[in-house]
Amino acid sequence: MTSRNEFLSKIKHYLTPPGEGVYTVHTASEKRLNLQKKLYGIEAVAEKRVRAIWEESLSKTLPQAKTVIFGIPSDTGGGIQRGANWGPLYLRETLINSRDDLNAYDIGDVRVIPQLLHDKYLNIETIKNCRKSVYKDEFINLPVSPLSIAYDFATDFHEQFPAKSLFMIGGDHSVSYPMVRAYLEAKKSQGKKVALVHFDAHTDLLEERMGIDLCFGTWTSQVIPFLETPSHLVQIGIRASGYEREHWEKKFGHKQIWAKEVLSLGAEKIANDIVAHLKSLAVEEIYISFDIDCLDAAYAGATGTPESDGLSPHEPMVIMQTLFENFKITGSDIVEIAPLVKAANIKQIEPETTLLVAGALSTFLIQAMGVS
Numbered sequence: 001m002t003s004r005n006e007f008l009s010k011i012k013h014y015l016t017p018p019g020e021g022v023y024t025v026h027t028a029s030e031k032r033l034n035l036q037k038k039l040y041g042i043e044a045v046a047e048k049r050v051r052a053i054w055e056e057s058l059s060k061t062l063p064q065a066k067t068v069i070f071g072i073p074s075d076t077g078g079g080i081q082r083g084a085n086w087g088p089l090y091l092r093e094t095l096i097n098s099r100d101d102l103n104a105y106d107i108g109d110v111r112v113i114p115q116l117l118h119d120k121y122l123n124i125e126t127i128k129n130c131r132k133s134v135y136k137d138e139f140i141n142l143p144v145s146p147l148s149i150a151y152d153f154a155t156d157f158h159e160q161f162p163a164k165s166l167f168m169i170g171g172d173h174s175v176s177y178p179m180v181r182a183y184l185e186a187k188k189s190q191g192k193k194v195a196l197v198h199f200d201a202h203t204d205l206l207e208e209r210m211g212i213d214l215c216f217g218t219w220t221s222q223v224i225p226f227l228e229t230p231s232h233l234v235q236i237g238i239r240a241s242g243y244e245r246e247h248w249e250k251k252f253g254h255k256q257i258w259a260k261e262v263l264s265l266g267a268e269k270i271a272n273d274i275v276a277h278l279k280s281l282a283v284e285e286i287y288i289s290f291d292i293d294c295l296d297a298a299y300a301g302a303t304g305t306p307e308s309d310g311l312s313p314h315e316p317m318v319i320m321q322t323l324f325e326n327f328k329i330t331g332s333d334i335v336e337i338a339p340l341v342k343a344a345n346i347k348q349i350e351p352e353t354t355l356l357v358a359g360a361l362s363t364f365l366i367q368a369m370g371v372s
């Protein structure tokens with residue numbers, strides 16, 4: 001078991017204060033400074049005390065928090081149109097500008113080396129070199145790739161704080177793999193029955209994509225083995241798929257609900273069906289993974305793979321509210337917000353539209369986890 005001091009020491013190496021996970025000198029520095037002024041005060045930013053205050057908050061504020069915000073600003077696992085690395089900074093700005101009473105502690109970002117995905121794809125020399133560069137110690141026993149760091153952190157987090165919940169902001173959808181896996185392993189050791197509810201236009205159920213088993217198109221198939229049973233997975237909003245629902249359900253043994261079914265049957269009926277299904281499996285707690293492209297491109301144009309014929313924000317909200325009334329929500333994420341990307345043929349103002357909608361969904365999840 002990792003001691004509390006080891007845990008805090010690791011965080012100081014492989015995480016950064018909120019908004020600093022994308023390594024940059026000038027780009028978006030105004031946004032980062034604005035966020036940090038709101039979080040830590042104008043003077044703290046002017047006097048360059050942000051890191052010191054953040055480090056102190058890890059031992060003082062973190063233990064008091066119920067819900068913890070965590071950013072993984074990596075889009076190395078994407079592949080069509082990148083840009084989700086800016087999701088954590090932009091969405092945090094939206095959240096902090098719209099609410100002062102968000103009941104959550106922001107623990108910061110993964111320190112992302114933008115060319116890396118997972119340490120298993122690296123050789124020893126590269127790992128040593130990255131440790132030397134970012135941790136100033138080539139022999140330190142710490143991961144260097146975003147997915148590996150996130151898994152190490154989330155595993156320790158659940159061990160240190162079994163009653164706390166993480167709200168993760170991505171990142172391309174590959175970043176949900178380490179979070180969901182660590183969550184499922186932790187809940188299993190706690191003896192809790194949990195389900196994964198996954199909102200997305202895409203199934204993300206490839207077993208590999210061009211030889212790579214961990215990426216935005218594969219992460220869901222990769223976490224299924226960590227579920228107690230595949231029927232603890234429910235996918236909602238699917239529409240951009242080479243195969244029909246029956247193909248996927250038969251292949252993996254889970255439940256899939258397409259966007260057209262939600263739109264024709266209504267969100268209330270769908271929500272009640274999901275609750276009945278999960279109750280019949282004695283599920284107690286839920287992790288919600290929310291890919292913003294589950295929404296129609298008219299609401300979420302600032303994303304790597306925008307899709308039409310999708311849900312409005314209303315339907316996921318009704319479904320999540322109903323889930324919240326029936327189960328504890330003890331883990332969640334929102335991913336694939338790419339603020340500098342704009343879908344073609346979209347008249348909406350972007351990224352404001354996508355961020356506003358994502359902010360409302362995130363606020364719901366954060367507040368729901370705070371009382372779950």
Ligand SMILES: [Mn+2]
Nearest residue numbers: 173200204291
């Ligand atoms: Mn996805």
